[in-house]
Amino acid sequence: MSRTSPRTDLDFEAFYKHARGRLLLQTYALTGDLPASRSAVKDAFSHAWHHWRKVSRLEDPEAWVRPHAWSHAQRLHTTRIWHRDKSLDPERRATLEALAKLPVSQRRVLLLNELSATSLPDMAREVGLPLAETERQLQAGTAAFSVERDVPSTAIRGLLEDLRTQTEDTSWPRGSIVRRAGDRRRRSHTLIGVAAAVVAVIASGAVATDAGGAQPDIDRVDRSADDSAPAAQVEVEPLPESAMLDADQVDAHLPGRGWQVVSTDGNTEGDGLVMPCQQERFADPHGAAALVRTFESQAGGTTMHAVQSTELSRTTTGAQRAYDASLEWFAGCADGRAHLVATYDVDNVGDAATVMVLRTWLGDTRTVVAGVTRSGRMTTTTVMTSPSTDPVPATAPGGLLAAAVNTLCGEDGGGACATDVEMHTRAPVPVGVAPGMLAEVDLPPVTGVDEPWIGTEPRQAMTNTAATQCDRTDFTGDAVSHALTRTYLVPEADGLPDSFGVTETVGTLEASRARAFVAGVRDRVDKCAERDLGTEVTRLGRARSGEAEMDVWRMTTELSDDQSVVYLMGTVRRGTSVAQVCFIPAPGATMGNDAFVALVRRAGERLGAMPPPA
Known part of the structure; x- marks a missing residue:
């Protein structure tokens, strides 16, 4: 299908019938919640019809619908309802139990690998992780599921496909009703x-x-x-x-x-x-x-x-x-x-x-x-x-x-x-699963990009994705508690490099250590240009107010005579809580310095919802 020829409503009907069962199986495996999965898949197709002029031009429209279905299913799902389903086959129950024991990131990449035709690079982009980290999560998830179900890795796909028995009798609204829902949304x-x-x-x-x-x-x-x-x-x-x-x-x-x-x-x-x-x-x-x-x-x-x-x-x-x-x-x-x-x-x-x-x-x-x-x-x-x-x-x-x-x-x-x-x-109203972190609604627009920001699931900050070569800040020390990291991408935009996006890492420390933590970052960044003659550091902002402080920089590192990488990075502390925010722009896709400073300031406002240090 050509990217320049938008599909018609008949093409949407065919796409809806072809892909809905597969997406329902995936969302059910992800959540174990069939009603939530069914609702999420229907809503995702309604959303796709709303954007059909754009979605229809994609080589793989299903890859556009799937993240919407998965994210919405997880928002709707709150309990392991299969525990209450007495008719569920014990083997399928065991499969859902094994999936539920995996971290969400491992569960997502495992399901993408086994129940879709997604390549590893596309998988990394969809889950919002670096390629190497995605591969590691896939290996860890595969191994953990195999151990939990006591089967070789080659048997995983069959166990997941067997869940289709629970989803295949699902009744679906007509495609015209789905399109009507999208029209109502528009x-x-x-x-x-x-x-x-x-x-x-x-x-x-x-x-x-x-x-x-x-x-x-x-x-x-x-x-x-x-x-x-x-x-x-x-x-x-x-x-x-x-x-x-x-x-x-x-x-x-x-x-x-x-x-x-x-x-x-x-x-x-x-x-x-x-x-x-x-x-x-x-x-x-x-x-x-x-x-x-x-x-x-x-x-x-x-x-x-x-x-x-x-x-x-x-x-x-x-x-x-x-x-x-x-x-x-x-x-x-x-x-x-x-x-x-x-x-x-x-x-x-x-x-x-x-x-x-x-x-x-x-x-x-x-x-x-x-x-x-x-x-x-x-x-x-x-x-x-x-x-x-x-x-x-x-x-x-x-x-x-x-x-x-x-x-x-x-x-x-x-x-x-x-x-x-x-x-x-006042500070913004706390929202989301990690109210001490930035939400998608906090992120400003990017020049040249009209598509929405999407945040990955917050995860334990074993690696600080917001760190730069100048500071190499680590949130894994014994003194840091409640350390989480999250990445924000624009997966629907075409042509953006894998490096593009915003990352945030947060944590809490005892008050004096929190002050020393951000002071250490500040000292390393301020001295970075002296240590690395190929790096230029420009301070964009600095603020102090009571028990709150913020520093923001722009860093440009020369990789070769004709290639360089730009980072916008900021740290902010509010009492015992600290956050580091980093944005890597792309040619023709960036945000203004003032907008990034405001984003770091918003990260500091959100820190008020962080729990005290453990």
Whole structure:
């Protein structure tokens, strides 16, 4: 198939039928969770249809779909549910047990080797490891599985293929339903926007990358597409419309735009995803009432939209969970090419209130401002999106949240009214499996690359992938605890060298040792040019504030008369926690010095979620 001839919907149908069983077997072997695997594979194909113009040109579209299916399956999977399956054959149970005992990296490379036609170099790129490390992980995983199952390595493929017995009777939605889910996703990305309020200091900030996270669940689309099935997943009553903001209130905080109410409903139709970054229909699936209102403005030749979503929980504990869930939607935004720019606490508005500012590239650059507040048993979210060239007053997001709370405070369960609004910058909301590390949403864009960043699974830092030849920093000493390392790649981009990417390694030490640790890195890097005349070191940034410190450098090492390698590297300490971040650019694919300094600073902010030294 030519790279220059995009395939049609019929080609997608054939691809879907040909590859879905194979991907289901792989995800089931990876997780041992058949329902999660089935959902993940369907969502991955929906995602592929969303990007079919690009995916269809690839020589191996399945290699694009597989990482999405695997990652989503692991996010959905939480327990070894085969333990509860009394009908599972003992031999297959033993195979799943043996796979579960492997580290995730070993399990992934073993399954790629045995259940796909992936070459070792492509395998290394897909799992985000150096080629030599990938080969080592494959050898270790093969040996460990063979010992656990007491079989020779030549028998592994047969044992894995035997798991197909558990997956072959799976029922699949029609390809048209999968494509409809992808079309819904595309519409939600291009039509659901919100009117934007953006703080002046971020008007020229870094722009967006993709978190590559969970996509809309096709199961929800199947049900909403079936006229005989209920559209909503939970039974909730609509709130009174008087509990919502009106157009005049929106215009008071985003003035001069002539705002109008477009719709007001209980969000029981379609897939329920009415806001950017939203992951579920309701933040409180057991809530008592909910209402969504959308607004539109067409002033100055620019169409903007705004959304307010309000939920009434049955208990204050339920409202707290709804608030936390809503924060996670935006703090770890899974929409395409989203970059978290700033986070703010909002004082004197409800029991708790937070504003987050993100930049997205969904065709045009947009700034998304999401405000979430909890007051009593009410959780309300306002989301505003605008072209990044059209900022609005910095007080708008906090003021709009206060207006929403003051509209709700007279309702049953609405809590106290807001008073004087104050906004303060704060560290980002912890997200992900390793909240003390960078998340995909933290990474800025790279010039010349439009595809999303994808992070590998955090793993024990036996090797520090963020170290450079100048510092050779080691996180394996007895004094270092909770040492993890992670690599961030752009696997969907063509033409990038294997060396391209961002790496981060973190760890914790006793306070004095943490200070000595980063001082040692600083000393070695500052003296590197003296030791190695072929290396040029330029300091990009340095900051000290209480028990926090940061140093950032650019290093260029000449390999020959006509070849050199460039590193951007930074270290940051926050109390007893330290992080090292390294970025290796490629010709035509780099990030600005200021953007990298901001990334290292964000790594320091994330360190607040690290556990104390062991």
